[in-house]
Amino acid sequence: MTRLNWNWLGVVPFFAFAALFLILPTMNIVIGAFRNPEGGFTLANLAGLASPRIVESFAISIKVSLASAVLGCLIGFAMAAAVVMGGLPGWIKAPLMTFSGVASNFAGVPLAFAFISTLGRVGLVTMLLRQWFGINIYAMGFNLLSFWGLTLTYLFFQIPLMILIITPALEGLKREWREAAEVLGASTFQYWRMVALPILFPSLLGTFALLFANSFGAVATAYALTGSSLSIVPIMLFAQIRGDVLQDPHLGYAMAFGMIVVTGLANLAYVVMRARAERWMR
Amino acid sequence: MKRLWSWAALALGALYFLLPLIGTIEFSLRMRRGEYSLDAYRSVLSDAAFRQTFSYSVVMALLTIVLGVLIVVPTAYWVRLRLPRLRPVIEFITLLPLVIPAIVVVFGYIRLYNTSSILPLTGTASGTNLLLLCGYATLALPYMYRAVDTGLSTLDVRSLTEAAQSLGAGWTRIIGRLILPNVLGAVMSGAFLSFAIVIGEFTMAALLNRPAFGPYMQLLGANRAYEPAALAVIAFAVTWGCMGLMQLISRLFGTGMQAK
Numbered sequence: 001m002t003r004l005n006w007n008w009l010g011v012v013p014f015f016a017f018a019a020l021f022l023i024l025p026t027m028n029i030v031i032g033a034f035r036n037p038e039g040g041f042t043l044a045n046l047a048g049l050a051s052p053r054i055v056e057s058f059a060i061s062i063k064v065s066l067a068s069a070v071l072g073c074l075i076g077f078a079m080a081a082a083v084v085m086g087g088l089p090g091w092i093k094a095p096l097m098t099f100s101g102v103a104s105n106f107a108g109v110p111l112a113f114a115f116i117s118t119l120g121r122v123g124l125v126t127m128l129l130r131q132w133f134g135i136n137i138y139a140m141g142f143n144l145l146s147f148w149g150l151t152l153t154y155l156f157f158q159i160p161l162m163i164l165i166i167t168p169a170l171e172g173l174k175r176e177w178r179e180a181a182e183v184l185g186a187s188t189f190q191y192w193r194m195v196a197l198p199i200l201f202p203s204l205l206g207t208f209a210l211l212f213a214n215s216f217g218a219v220a221t222a223y224a225l226t227g228s229s230l231s232i233v234p235i236m237l238f239a240q241i242r243g244d245v246l247q248d249p250h251l252g253y254a255m256a257f258g259m260i261v262v263t264g265l266a267n268l269a270y271v272v273m274r275a276r277a278e279r280w281m282r
Numbered sequence: 283m284k285r286l287w288s289w290a291a292l293a294l295g296a297l298y299f300l301l302p303l304i305g306t307i308e309f310s311l312r313m314r315r316g317e318y319s320l321d322a323y324r325s326v327l328s329d330a331a332f333r334q335t336f337s338y339s340v341v342m343a344l345l346t347i348v349l350g351v352l353i354v355v356p357t358a359y360w361v362r363l364r365l366p367r368l369r370p371v372i373e374f375i376t377l378l379p380l381v382i383p384a385i386v387v388v389f390g391y392i393r394l395y396n397t398s399s400i401l402p403l404t405g406t407a408s409g410t411n412l413l414l415l416c417g418y419a420t421l422a423l424p425y426m427y428r429a430v431d432t433g434l435s436t437l438d439v440r441s442l443t444e445a446a447q448s449l450g451a452g453w454t455r456i457i458g459r460l461i462l463p464n465v466l467g468a469v470m471s472g473a474f475l476s477f478a479i480v481i482g483e484f485t486m487a488a489l490l491n492r493p494a495f496g497p498y499m500q501l502l503g504a505n506r507a508y509e510p511a512a513l514a515v516i517a518f519a520v521t522w523g524c525m526g527l528m529q530l531i532s533r534l535f536g537t538g539m540q541a542k
Contacts, residue, residue, distance in 0.1 A: 007360075007364040010364065011360060011361065011368065011372070013356070014357040017419070018375050018378075020416070021387075021419070022375070022378055023375075024394060025387055025389075026382050026386060026387060026390050028393050075295060078295075079291055079295045082289075082292050083288075083292065086288025086289075086291070087285040092292070101525050101529070102525045102526075105478050106518060108484055109482060110482060110513065110517035110518060112503065113306065113503055114305065114306040116511075124301070124305035156299070220484035223500065224500050224503050234383065234385055237385055237386075238385060252389075256385075259383055260383070264381055
């Protein structure tokens with residue numbers, strides 16, 4: 001006779017909390033995306049996502065997320081590489097990591113304010129460029145409330161996130177690998193192309209996916225920066241929840257479902273790539 | 283040559299990060315025409331709405347930390363002690379808030395807990411506050427769990443528990459007086475990160491219509507010129523303070539976690 005196992009009772013509070021405030025609410029939206037107003041199953045809501053307005057918003061959201069993830073990866077990588085292997089004095093690393101920890105969490109409304117104060121129409125950099133060099137960036141077509149403005153702003157938390165994640169990976173590159181490559185007559189370029197980058201590749205791709213998801217789901221920064229003038233997906237969903245601007249609640253659920261699919265795929269890519277990257281980190 | 287490139291990369295990066303900070307500080311001092319002054323800060327600090335929303339968010343952040351600790355510490359402890367096979371499941375659930383955008387979660391709340399549902403939390407102000415609190419606890423879950431789990435991994439949970447039990451301690455006593463003090467450093471670093479996230483949170487508070495600091499900042503940003511810059515400086519100082527304390531504590535206790 002087996003004794004009844006009561007151990008599971010200890011995790012009931014956690015599962016109850018997760019079910020009530022995380023899983024059920026999300027399921028509710030997902031199920032709503034596949035239901036018609038009468039409660040029957042339908043794919044019409046997902047088909048409704050093909051309307052030009054929604055396709056456009058997904059397109060611009062994905063473009064902003066791609067651009068800020070690509071640039072965030074490149075710039076973050078360059079800065080991390082400079083500190084880890086660029087021959088800079090060792091004391092620079094600690095403050096850079098601390099600052100990255102702060103900046104990667106400095107998102108939302110205040111970040112938008114900071115960029116308006118800097119690159120807005122009367123911002124510091126805008127004014128200085130005009131006074132010192134006679135360059136009027138707004139006359140040249142720059143606008144903070146645009147694709148590039150939003151991308152530039154998102155980089156403020158994307159670059160630090162990249163630095164935080166990629167620095168340990170760069171430090172994991174073993175000195176022996178480089179020495180072995182050099183003994184075999186490899187140039188620096190060859191070492192990077194044939195040894196370091198292939199090892200780092202899963203980390204890079206994984207972090208890229210994470211940065212993509214990170215900016216795709218961001219609401220507050222974009223909302224405070226552009227109001228509703230740039231209709232990226234989170235902003236449109238925000239307006240939909242507030243006032244049903246699509247005039248179809250179920251289309252709203254389908255949009256939210258679309259968001260989960262995009263961020264879910266990006267995170268899946270991150271997890272898979274991370275598992276591959278860890279093979280080299282042992 | 284290599285060093286030159288390294289300095290150049292670092293300098294360009296530093297320029298990108300410092301300019302907005304300098305720009306914000308400069309802008310926040312520009313309120314009085316022709317000279318720098320602290321007028322914007324004075325105007326913000328004397329605004330009753332600022333004090334109300336800021337203290338509302340501080341209280342919410344502290345409650346979030348308490349709720350987070352109450353949920354995470356016993357669970358992480360129990361799973362390590364008795365249900366190690368459940369660990370991947372729990373870990374997966376705690377990472378979900380990083381995958382599902384907050385705006386989708388709160389959308390679900392509004393649907394699930396509206397006035398015509400079984401649990402009409404959004405019907406009353408206190409019910410909505412509770413809902414927002416639970417929402418914040420889910421946002422903090424990934425950071426809190428990872429911090430506590432890292433802290434627990436440095437302990438021999440089984441021996442500690444057996445020692446306490448043989449001395450006659452009950453479960454609440456073991457968790458409250460033995461486990462919690464031992465992972466305090468980890469708990470605190472998770473707590474400061476949660477505080478930094480909750481204090482300026484916008485999406486959930488705005489969609490649940492609660493008078494929090496995030497929506498207040500957004501509203502001020504839409505209507506004023508110089509005060510938002512002052513607010514951004516204050517918010518940055520709060521984030522900086524939280525992260526600084528977090529690093530200090532993880533250094534003091536020797537355990538802790540990286541942000542994200």
